[in-house]
Amino acid sequence: MLFVKKWALATRQLRSPILESSLILLVGLTLVRGLIYLSIFPPFLAPDEPAHFEAIRLIGQEKKWPTHEVYLTTPMHPQMDLIFRQYRIWTLVGLYSPRENLNFTSNLFIYYYPPQVAGIAIQGDSYLMLYHATVAPIAAMLASFDLVSQIYFLRFVSVLFATTTVVVAWSTIRFVFPEQKIFALAVTSFIVFWPMHSHITASINSDALAELIASLFFLVLVLTYRKGITIFRGIVLISLLGLATFTKPTVFFLYPTLVAVLIIYIGRRLRWANIVMGTLIAILVAMTWIGSLFLFENSNGGRSLLSLFSSPLRYPNWSTYVSLDALNFYIKSLNFAVVSFGGLFGWSNIHIPWMWVRILAVVLLCVMLGVLAFIYQNLWPGGTNRDNLSRYQKDILLIFLLAILFSAIGLVAPLMVNQSPSWGIHSRYYFPVIIPIALFCFLGVRQLIPTPFHTFLLPGWLIGWILYEIAIFWVVLIPFLFS
Amino acid sequence: MRHFQIKPYFYLVGAVLLFSVILMSWLWSGRFSLFQTSSYMSLYGLSREHLYRGHVFLLTPDSKVKQSFVSKYPGLYKISVLLTSQGKLNQDIDLVFHLRESCDTQYDLRRVGTSISASDFDGDMFYAFTFEPLDDSIDHEFCFILNANLEQNNNKDTLGVRASGVDVYSEGKAFYDTPPKETEAITTVEPIANHPEYKHKFFLPLIQSEPMDVDKLDTDVEFQLHYNGRPLETIGVFIRRLTNHKPYFFNSPEFYAFLVVIYLSGLFFLIRTVLAKNPRDN
Numbered sequence: 001m002l003f004v005k006k007w008a009l010a011t012r013q014l015r016s017p018i019l020e021s022s023l024i025l026l027v028g029l030t031l032v033r034g035l036i037y038l039s040i041f042p043p044f045l046a047p048d049e050p051a052h053f054e055a056i057r058l059i060g061q062e063k064k065w066p067t068h069e070v071y072l073t074t075p076m077h078p079q080m081d082l083i084f085r086q087y088r089i090w091t092l093v094g095l096y097s098p099r100e101n102l103n104f105t106s107n108l109f110i111y112y113y114p115p116q117v118a119g120i121a122i123q124g125d126s127y128l129m130l131y132h133a134t135v136a137p138i139a140a141m142l143a144s145f146d147l148v149s150q151i152y153f154l155r156f157v158s159v160l161f162a163t164t165t166v167v168v169a170w171s172t173i174r175f176v177f178p179e180q181k182i183f184a185l186a187v188t189s190f191i192v193f194w195p196m197h198s199h200i201t202a203s204i205n206s207d208a209l210a211e212l213i214a215s216l217f218f219l220v221l222v223l224t225y226r227k228g229i230t231i232f233r234g235i236v237l238i239s240l241l242g243l244a245t246f247t248k249p250t251v252f253f254l255y256p257t258l259v260a261v262l263i264i265y266i267g268r269r270l271r272w273a274n275i276v277m278g279t280l281i282a283i284l285v286a287m288t289w290i291g292s293l294f295l296f297e298n299s300n301g302g303r304s305l306l307s308l309f310s311s312p313l314r315y316p317n318w319s320t321y322v323s324l325d326a327l328n329f330y331i332k333s334l335n336f337a338v339v340s341f342g343g344l345f346g347w348s349n350i351h352i353p354w355m356w357v358r359i360l361a362v363v364l365l366c367v368m369l370g371v372l373a374f375i376y377q378n379l380w381p382g383g384t385n386r387d388n389l390s391r392y393q394k395d396i397l398l399i400f401l402l403a404i405l406f407s408a409i410g411l412v413a414p415l416m417v418n419q420s421p422s423w424g425i426h427s428r429y430y431f432p433v434i435i436p437i438a439l440f441c442f443l444g445v446r447q448l449i450p451t452p453f454h455t456f457l458l459p460g461w462l463i464g465w466i467l468y469e470i471a472i473f474w475v476v477l478i479p480f481l482f483s
Numbered sequence: 484m485r486h487f488q489i490k491p492y493f494y495l496v497g498a499v500l501l502f503s504v505i506l507m508s509w510l511w512s513g514r515f516s517l518f519q520t521s522s523y524m525s526l527y528g529l530s531r532e533h534l535y536r537g538h539v540f541l542l543t544p545d546s547k548v549k550q551s552f553v554s555k556y557p558g559l560y561k562i563s564v565l566l567t568s569q570g571k572l573n574q575d576i577d578l579v580f581h582l583r584e585s586c587d588t589q590y591d592l593r594r595v596g597t598s599i600s601a602s603d604f605d606g607d608m609f610y611a612f613t614f615e616p617l618d619d620s621i622d623h624e625f626c627f628i629l630n631a632n633l634e635q636n637n638n639k640d641t642l643g644v645r646a647s648g649v650d651v652y653s654e655g656k657a658f659y660d661t662p663p664k665e666t667e668a669i670t671t672v673e674p675i676a677n678h679p680e681y682k683h684k685f686f687l688p689l690i691q692s693e694p695m696d697v698d699k700l701d702t703d704v705e706f707q708l709h710y711n712g713r714p715l716e717t718i719g720v721f722i723r724r725l726t727n728h729k730p731y732f733f734n735s736p737e738f739y740a741f742l743v744v745i746y747l748s749g750l751f752f753l754i755r756t757v758l759a760k761n762p763r764d765n
Contacts, residue, residue, distance in 0.1 A: 022757070025753045028745075029753065032749060036742055036743075100650070100653070101651065102649075146730060148728070148730050152733065458757055459754065459757050462754060463754065478517065478721070482518065482721055482724045483556075
């Protein structure tokens with residue numbers, strides 16, 4: 001409560017009628033979009049949704065911790081197969097139905113779902129379970145409802161997480177750029193209108209919570225950097241780091257990010273030369289890279305953290321990371337990443353047309369060039385526009401940039417270790433850095449637009465996202481889901 | 484002399500009226516070709532993993548491939564069938580496509596004759612048969628029949644239709660009509676079940692090699708239905724499918740109309756706010 005009060009006090013000085021009305025609209029739109037997405041996607045037709053639901057149900061309704069033994073002895077929800085049949089889920093995902101096609105009669109979830117998707121059930125002894133434990137009490141309250149209602153309610157919890165993220169993102173950017181109102185609107189509209197974000201945050205999945213925790217971390221970090229460290233803010237930061245540790249490996253990048261913040265903060269205070277700070281950050285990046293390879297080599301992609309201490313340490317096999325086959329695999333993974341950014345819905349089986357993927361790849365490449373140009377002109381020592389930003393803004397942008405880099409390392413490391421498409425770069429894996437990514441995307445686009453046309457930038461950005469979403473709905477989602 | 488000025492909201496009212504007239508005329512007399520059934524190629528032995536067993540029904544002069552199905556939307560006007568050839572075709576092949584009320588009747592509702600160009604075909608390909616739209620095709624059962632005129636063809640050319648290993652389409656069934664002596668015309672695509680779970684739990688019974696019994700074959704060919712129906716009827720079917728099996732207010736069309744109106748209003752006000760008071764980019 002104390003934090004909320006302080007936050008409210010701090011935001012009071014940043015008030016602006018136009019922004020506030022826009023924020024209210026964006027929050028309302030997030031909720032409405034959440035309801036639309038959660039209701040048009042059939043139950044369980046979201047990434048890993050059956051597995052997440054079953055784990056939550058076991059904790060909340062069966063009062064059992066979802067271990068392998070529990071899955072072997074506890075029947076799945078009695079309506080699960082019925083719902084799969086009513087909504088044609090197995091057909092929609094292009095898989096055989098265990099009951100209808102394969103004559104499989106077991107009522108155990110571990111034999112019903114995981115073998116069909118060549119995956120695993122979410123087990124409490126080898127998976128980070130904060131999300132499941134958090135929403136389990138809600139699942140317990142919903143026990144008397146029918147299964148579809150339970151799914152819709154739990155999906156709506158994710159929508160609420162996402163709505164909070166929108167408010168947090170708005171506040172964060174307003175703290176960084178209090179005078180440049182356009183940035184807060186641009187970043188929040190990216191978060192609200194990105195179709196993949198709407199889909200994942202309207203499903204039962206730990207990504208919405210992971211994103212919220214990371215976004216809160218950025219907000220407190222920005223606040224702390226601006227107003228100085230206090231015991232209270234320190235505790236909040238450490239607590240958020242602790243929560244992140246038990247939510248999802250995609251949030252682990254917060255650890256090196258915090259170290260980078262300390263380097264930059266201390267460096268500024270002690271007036272270190274740029275070369276000293278740059279060297280320290282380069283060492284941090286290298287250590288994060290190597291550490292990630294070790295982590296993913298030894299912990300099933302960071303999910304089985306406990307196994308780090310119970311089995312002998314395996315060393316990364318460096319030679320396999322740089323072979324021709326590996327290079328070919330990385331290019332395919334990059335292609336997958338573009339598809340997943342543009343739209344890869346359901347069980348990663350409903351995708352945007354391939355022509356769109358090519359166009360999107362070109363657009364993203366241009367945006368990336370714009371980002372590089374922005375970094376060179378505004379952040380790089382000796383850049384031509386360095387005076388346009390304050391020291392505080394430059395530091396925060398540098399921290400955001402490093403956060404994106406650390407998150408990218410966390411996504412690429414399992415790919416290098418496993419060389420398997422099952423570790424593809426899904427867009428939901430970088431939701432935790434959605435604020436920095438949205439900001440840099442907008443800065444990259446802005447860099448590409450000549451200054452006289454900047455007046456049209458925000459309307460164009462907004463209308464572009466809306467048109468893209470309309471195309472996604474009418475070309476990809478509606479024809480697939482309701483044909 | 485005072486100049487006559489049109490007030491801004493007249494423009495707005497005019498635009499709304501014009502839009503309404505265009506919309507109404509489209510709803511009344513237009514066509515709506517958004518919907519088509521999706522492809523589930525992975526179920527026909529064509530997924531990357533090739534986990535499933537599929538069949539190929541070879542098209543020979545005496546054989547017919549039939550598939551019954553239920554059309555969901557109005558304006559059924561095109562059916563794509565997944566054809567496959569073992570390598571490049573040597574010459575063009577004539578195909579005849581029949582659409583009938585059922586697989587047992589002889590009367591063709593629609594008949595399409597076409598020639599597959601040898602140069603265009605290699606491997607697996609959806610081949611579309613287009614015909615005059617059937618306006619009364621909502622929830623209507625049909626059957627399509629495919630046969631090839633291969634008399635002029637040499638024996639090296641093989642053209643077939645992809646079919647699943649088991650029943651994957653619950654609203655219809657495929658039949659392979661062929662004289663008894665030619666049952667060997669069915670070839671089987673074996674799955675590569677490399678995942679240990681698949682080998683031991685589900686797929687072992689499926690990949691056992693057994694003689695094919697055509698009469699007992701419970702299978703479906705891979706096909707897609709395309710619709711180009713009247714908008715009002717199409718939207719009606721869409722809403723029915725959207726609300727089907729859903730609890731509480733989620734099964735009410737009014738709820739979705741409400742959501743859409745709220746959402747569009749939110750978008751309108753957001754764009755208006757941004758356009759009217761575009762925040763300065765300092």
